[in-house]
Amino acid sequence: MSGSLEGRVTGELRALDQQRLRRALRAPSGIDLSSNDYLGLADHPLVKQQMIVAIEQDGCGSTGSRLLRGQRDAFASIERTFAAFRHADRALYFSSGYLANLAVLTTFPGRRDLIVSDRANHASLRDGARLSKAKHVMFAHNDAGALSRILQSQTGHDEVFVVTESLFSMEGDIPPLHDYAEMCRKAGALLIVDEAHAVGIFGARGSGLVEEHGIGRDVFLTISTAGKALGVAGAFVAGPEWAIEYMIQGARPFVFSTAPPPSLAAAIGASLTIVEKEPDRRADLRAKARRLRARLADAGVAVAAGDSPIVPVILGSAERAQAVAEALQADGFDVRAIRPPTVPAGTARLRISVNVHLSDATIDRFVVVLAAALERSTQCRAVSS
Numbered sequence: 050m051s052g053s054l055e056g057r058v059t060g061e062l063r064a065l066d067q068q069r070l071r072r073a074l075r076a077p078s079g080i081d082l083s084s085n086d087y088l089g090l091a092d093h094p095l096v097k098q099q100m101i102v103a104i105e106q107d108g109c110g111s112t113g114s115r116l117l118r119g120q121r122d123a124f125a126s127i128e129r130t131f132a133a134f135r136h137a138d139r140a141l142y143f144s145s146g147y148l149a150n151l152a153v154l155t156t157f158p159g160r161r162d163l164i165v166s167d168r169a170n171h172a173s174l175r176d177g178a179r180l181s182k183a184k185h186v187m188f189a190h191n192d193a194g195a196l197s198r199i200l201q202s203q204t205g206h207d208e209v210f211v212v213t214e215s216l217f218s219m220e221g222d223i224p225p226l227h228d229y230a231e232m233c234r235k236a237g238a239l240l241i242v243d244e245a246h247a248v249g250i251f252g253a254r255g256s257g258l259v260e261e262h263g264i265g266r267d268v269f270l271t272i273s274t275a276g277k278a279l280g281v282a283g284a285f286v287a288g289p290e291w292a293i294e295y296m297i298q299g300a301r302p303f304v305f306s307t308a309p310p311p312s313l314a315a316a317i318g319a320s321l322t323i324v325e326k327e328p329d330r331r332a333d334l335r336a337k338a339r340r341l342r343a344r345l346a347d348a349g350v351a352v353a354a355g356d357s358p359i360v361p362v363i364l365g366s367a368e369r370a371q372a373v374a375e376a377l378q379a380d381g382f383d384v385r386a387i388r389p390p391t392v393p394a395g396t397a398r399l400r401i402s403v404n405v406h407l408s409d410a411t412i413d414r415f416v417v418v419l420a421a422a423l424e425r426s427t428q429c430r431a432v433s434s
């Protein structure tokens with residue numbers, strides 16, 4: 050029996066090789082143009098120091114689930130801080146954004162409910178919808194009209210949950226959140242917004258795009274990861290008191306998992322302080338993102354306008370995306386190819402992400418190197434076809 054499993058698995062691995070879809074674990078090397086450490090906080094002295102102090106005080110592991118011996122003052126404190134930052138009643142800290150999304154979508158939508166989600170939503174939201182007992186339908190990416198048609202046609206459900214990212218992780222674009230908020234208000238639907246890539250970057254306080262769009266009152270729950278711009282790990286679900294209390298009682302990824310190390314909460318506290326006290330950091334990031342997009346456009350590389358730090362360059366085939374990424378890596382730039390199934394077939398891409406450590410000169414040099422690598426890859430394709 051195990052022989053046939055081995056045969057099937059190795060066959061699938063060979064097929065991944067042939068299609069240039071096999072992933073390799075590659076440690077960071079070269080100039081960072083691929084991490085989610087947009088604000089440079091993962092290595093910030095204050096964040097590191099707070100984590101070290103907390104380890105000295107509280108030890109390493111939390112030793113149990115939050116409902117057992119894993120509860121710590123550090124969690125209660127960071128949850129209060131985060132709820133205030135978000136202007137939400139209450140927040141709950143999870144050990145990852147993936148688990149937070151599973152928790153939200155398996156706790157609230159029930160058998161008689163409907164989940165409506167953007168087709169480009171992150172795998173954790175898709176998996177959460179799959180695991181939930183509710184019916185699930187998807188609408189075309191960022192298409193308010195399509196969402197509206199679904200909300201009008203799908204009747205007979207107790208509750209309807211509309212689920213979207215606020216800054217899409219692989220597209221770098223922003224949905225029409227105002228329209229969604231208004232539609233949900235009119236239809237009595239509950240809007241859930243994953244702010245994974247927006248928290249720390251958008252909004253006057255830096256809490257995200259819900260804040261920047263002024264739609265906080267129309268949103269049921271937000272999910273904000275702490276492992277991206279905040280530079281640490283874990284994620285917060287924020288929303289009404291009753292909803293958070295209910296998650297504590299029954300959200301399975303919260304109840305049946307060891308609490309994260311308490312030192313993470315202390316480190317996130319430092320990150321939030323920096324985000325609140327240093328708005329120039331996110332302004333600088335957005336200026337760098339605008340610069341990269343403008344330079345790419347000047348060089349004839351098609352990218353969408355805007356100032357989000359996620360800049361995808363769509364190349365089509367997995368082979369081409371991988372070849373261009375490898376060429377950039379050889380030139381000292383850590384850019385990764387994003388291939389199916391992470392993105393739809395035929396839309397393999399480079400996902401370039403901007404961070405505050407990049408100088409203007411590095412951005413300009415990178416664009417020259419990228420344009421040359423793209424040109425070479427086009428010539429290779431022309432020769433081989």
Ligand SMILES: Cc1ncc(COP(=O)(O)O)c(C=O)c1O
Nearest residue numbers: 145146147171173218245274276
């Ligand atoms: C939109 C989105 N949601 C959730 C997650 C999961 O967050 P975490 O990495 O903390 O598990 C990610 C991570 O890539 C993401 O991009």
